Amino acid sequence: MNRKKIINQATSYTTKLLRNRFGKGPEAVSIYLCEQCIVLHLKNFLSPVEKFLLSQEKEQAFRYTRELIMKSMLPELRNFLTQQLDLKVVDLYYDWGMYNASGVIVGLLDYDLYSQSEDYKGKEQLHEYIMKATTELQKPPTWIDSWWINSKTLFILRKGTTILLEKELISMGYEHMLRMTKGKIEKALLEQETNLEPLFNKKIADLYVDWSFENDHSMIMYTFEE
Incomplete structure (x- = not known):
């Protein structure tokens, strides 16, 4: 198709x-x-x-x-x-x-997860920002990659950040509360620890985060204004 x-x-x-x-x-x-x-x-x-x-x-x-x-x-x-x-x-x-x-x-x-996507200006600095913000809340990622979906949308994928306490909370039925609390804190940390607007010369419109706890993957997505 x-x-x-x-x-x-x-x-x-x-x-x-x-x-x-x-x-x-x-x-x-x-x-x-x-x-x-x-x-x-x-x-x-x-x-x-x-x-x-x-x-x-x-x-x-x-x-x-x-x-x-x-x-x-x-x-x-x-x-x-x-x-x-x-x-x-x-x-x-x-x-x-x-x-x-x-x-x-x-x-x-379903793509080759461990084949790094193509380089772009600011990618290395972005990953440093993300690594720092991530480590304040959870484990440092064992793997990280990012790519521009289009000129306004930047996607970051991480693996290996879930800590033992989170796994236990999920097993006890508190996944919803964990997801809500973690999302709020991580967004605050990303706003505090990253400086993307001058890095990419774009104004941030929105920030989204989510986790696949089962696979220990997590995503961050930025959208930018025109």
Whole structure:
């Protein structure tokens, strides 16, 4: 299947799926496809109930509700990407930019994980920033790579950061709380320890993080303004 057809079908399916599950679909879904991953970037995606929860500072309730829906929805999305679009998805990640009503769903594709992607200006410095920020919260990554999906979207993939305490919390059923707390802290550390705007001469629009605890992989994704 050609690239344009994959993007068109994925856009249509994702919009309908989100509308059916959440009661309201995003205003727009932009889909980016490269060798390593497919990115579904959701814009203006916030229902009236979710707006109310956030206005009442009920972030935990907001995240818990979305977590439940996403957990039930992701297998269906993965099946569509794999069976209908013939994309070999090995992992799915997602995160929300709550206060600007954005979100991302990322499907990591079956590519040669340990073949480093091509170099770009600032890559080595970026990895140093990420290593420093990561080490303050968890184990230093055993492996890290990054690539530009397009001129506005930078993706970072890490492996081997999960610590023993986190594994125990997950086994005790606290994965949701761990994910929410860790996400908040890591975003704060990334904002504190990285200085990407002068490095890439671009203004950051959003930052997303997520973990595949089962595979001990984690993603960071930056979007930049035009």
